[in-house]
Amino acid sequence: VFDERDVAKILHRYVDDPAVFRSLMARILQSPETLQLERERTAFATGIRAPAKYTTRALIRLEAEMANRAIWLSRQSSHRLREAVLEATLARHSRLSDEQKTAIEHVAKAGRIAAVIGRAGAGKTTMMKAAREAWEAAGYRVVGGALAGKAAEGLEKEAGIISRTLSAWELRWSQGRNQLDARTVFILDEAGMVASRQMACFIEAATRTGAKLVLVGDPEQLQPIEAGAAFRAIADRIGYAELETIYRQREQWMRDASLDLARGNVGKAVEAYRANGRMIGAELKAEAVRNLIVDWNRDYDPTKTTLILAHLRRDVRMLNEMARSKLVERGIVGEGFAFRTADGNRNFAAGDQIVFLKNEGSLGVKNGMLGKIVEASPNRVVAEIG
Numbered sequence: 529v530f531d532e533r534d535v536a537k538i539l540h541r542y543v544d545d546p547a548v549f550r551s552l553m554a555r556i557l558q559s560p561e562t563l564q565l566e567r568e569r570t571a572f573a574t575g576i577r578a579p580a581k582y583t584t585r586a587l588i589r590l591e592a593e594m595a596n597r598a599i600w601l602s603r604q605s606s607h608r609l610r611e612a613v614l615e616a617t618l619a620r621h622s623r624l625s626d627e628q629k630t631a632i633e634h635v636a637k638a639g640r641i642a643a644v645i646g647r648a649g650a651g652k653t654t655m656m657k658a659a660r661e662a663w664e665a666a667g668y669r670v671v672g673g674a675l676a677g678k679a680a681e682g683l684e685k686e687a688g689i690i691s692r693t694l695s696a697w698e699l700r701w702s703q704g705r706n707q708l709d710a711r712t713v714f715i716l717d718e719a720g721m722v723a724s725r726q727m728a729c730f731i732e733a734a735t736r737t738g739a740k741l742v743l744v745g746d747p748e749q750l751q752p753i754e755a756g757a758a759f760r761a762i763a764d765r766i767g768y769a770e771l772e773t774i775y776r777q778r779e780q781w782m783r784d785a786s787l788d789l790a791r792g793n794v795g796k797a798v799e800a801y802r803a804n805g806r807m808i809g810a811e812l813k814a815e816a817v818r819n820l821i822v823d824w825n826r827d828y829d830p831t832k833t834t835l836i837l838a839h840l841r842r843d844v845r846m847l848n849e850m851a852r853s854k855l856v857e858r859g860i861v862g863e864g865f866a867f868r869t870a871d872g873n874r875n876f877a878a879g880d881q882i883v884f885l886k887n888e889g890s891l892g893v894k895n896g897m898l899g900k901i902v903e904a905s906p907n908r909v910v911a912e913i914g
Contacts, residue, residue, distance in 0.1 A: 601641035608638035617662040634769035643768035649776025672715040677894025710738030719745035727758035
């Protein structure tokens with residue numbers, strides 16, 4: 529969905545002439561392929577204007593076809609697991625919660641598409657691992673995919689499901705390799721991040737090949753970068769199982785706050801952390817940064833994971849450099865040697881932790897993977913992937 533301001537931003541990159549600009553704006557907004565979803569409105573109380581909303585007919589057609597195919601897949605009678613297979617699997621996983629068991633029973637029912645909505649930390653991976661065992665016991669091949677390489681790696685490592693990025697699957701299929709078939713169950717993880725065009729491709733692949741597609745994710749978390757909230761639309765139409773009980777946090781107030789964050793109740797979640805003394809504020813950014821690095825340095829423990837988050841890349845770079853300088857001061861890592869990276873020249877030494885920013889099959893790394901440097905010398909660095 530876009531409005532006239534979005535169109536103007538794009539045109540401003542290429543057009544300087546005001547008359548040409550106005551002409552192109554009119555042609556785009558009045559094009560037969562442009563569909564107005566909502567008229568311009570002005571709020572009576574505030575006088576604030578809400579511009580008209582548009583989309584394209586092509587995307588509406590694609591999403592309508594995707595939704596119809598999903599409904600058709602949900603009504604097919606294949607891929608049901610026998611009770612004996614399901615009971616044997618659940619018996620082996622006695623620590624599964626009632627929610628997780630219900631979710632497994634849901635995806636094991638007849639139908640060639642199923643959806644599971646799971647909040648962060650609610651045990652989606654544990655559920656998928658048990659479901660994978662049940663399908664394999666029934667003679668099905670289980671494979672998986674996710675938008676990001678890091679997520680695909682996690683699905684493979686933690687749930688035992690052979691996985692690739694969605695783009696890698698699409699490339700292989702276009703080359704006639706690794707095709708799905710009627711004995712395949714495809715798990716699409718982090719489904720809430722998948723845009724309509726890509727989701728439509730996987731729905732079409734399942735329809736064409738006879739495979740079963742299981743969508744797992746949370747429509748309230750990170751949204752697709754490209755157009756369309758496909759997972760939410762499909763889950764609303766075909767139904768879903770839900771995992772809401774948070775296990776990642778031990779204290780109940782933290783679990784409640786995580787659920788509030790997942791549901792968009794950010795103010796309530798922040799207030800819970802403030803009330804429990806877990807939020808420290810500062811009037812100036814420089815003071816907040818200084819306090820953060822001092823606290824991080826005091827509590828640094830190489831056996832534990834600590835995460836520092838920042839909104840801007842330049843702040844990430846600054847915080848990385850400040851934290852690393854503390855480790856150099858303490859002799860935990862050396863000054864190291866300079867290397868050219870995607871983020872400029874950086875010094876690396878044994879003990880540094882790095883993140884890979886793109887997939888590279890020849891090295892066996894995926895975008896988002898973490899590595900620890902075990903050896904560094906001029907023009908040579910050796911990293912261990914953990």
